[in-house]
Amino acid sequence: MVKDIRVVRYEPKYKPFWDKFIANSKNGTFLFFRDYMEYHSDRFVDYSLMFFENGSLIAVMPANVKGDTLFSHGGLTYGGVISDHRMKTPKMLKIFDLLKEFLRQQGISKLIYKAVPHIYHIHPAEEDLYAIFRHDAKLIRRDVSSTIFMDEKIPFSKGRKWGIKKSKRSGLEFRRSYDFKTFMNIVKYNLEEKYGVKPTHTAEEISLLANRFPEFIKLYAAYKGDNMVAGVIIYESKNVAHAQYISANKEGKELYALDFLIENLINVYLHKKYFDFGISTEKEGRHLNEGLITFKEEFGARAVVYDTYEMEV
Secondary structure, eight states: OOOOEEEEEOOGGGHHHHHHHHHTOSSOOGGGSHHHHGGGTTTSEEOOEEEEETTEEEEEEOOEEETTEEEEOTTSSOOSOEEOTTOOHHHHHHHHHHHHHHHHHTTOOEEEEEOOOGGGOSSOOOHHHHHHHHTTOEEEEEEEEEEEEGGGOOOOOHHHHHHHHHHHTTTOEEEEEOOHHHHHHHHHHHHHHHTSOOOSSOHHHHHHHHHHOTTTEEEEEEEETTEEEEEEEEEEOSSEEEEEEEEEOHHHHHTTHHHHHHHHHHHHTTTSSEEEEEEOEETTTTEEOHHHHHHHHTTTOEEEEEEEEEEEO
């Protein structure tokens, strides 16, 4: 039996309750802690929601508003309704009924909903996907990521094995680094040179976030002597080591430093359930960067989708 549930807009006074709920949720990651969400608060009007049942917090939804549209969340890779092990399907249906009613009252006519991919779920947590289907939401974007299932890894391709062997003869050193500025300069140069775009984060932003969340955000790098030639920024969650940025400079590419680095990282994260390389899609998921995804799949990674839905209110 579903009891009375009420919807409340997030306020700073709720921060301790919000963060504690995220820490104990079944599908939340550190991206939903308020200190992460609010690093770019100047770019987004926060409209996060909290759902209470008889005074007890049962779900939250990171969100921002722009015009008459609610996004969950425009500044995050994924979002959606975050819940704990008490959440069951009938209750989620009630939450979406109330959410729709609440948004109508607030003059919001559309919800853009980024579901949390299943690899981040500690327990099954797709009640929201059923509920949003019941409200006739349509899939408007599907990005494809590449993920290694660590318990039964697919062997590397011959080409990647060759690159690893070659890299090991180059005198490279693998280590954790705190030099985010140097690495983000490598990322920035490569993205601007190849695609004419800038990284999602500036060096200052990623340094700020890494200082706030040193247990979750880590930079691993390949060095040739004292010079960083390649790096990967890892976002850690309970089940997933997610590569937020992967990049090498000219020397690193010549030395196959990324092959060297990724093999080492996979060994570092053998205790995780998944190693996720991130998406290889562009133009709202309509274009697949085949060269990029081939590189990832040659390490034994296979497709996991990141879905976005649109629901009329």
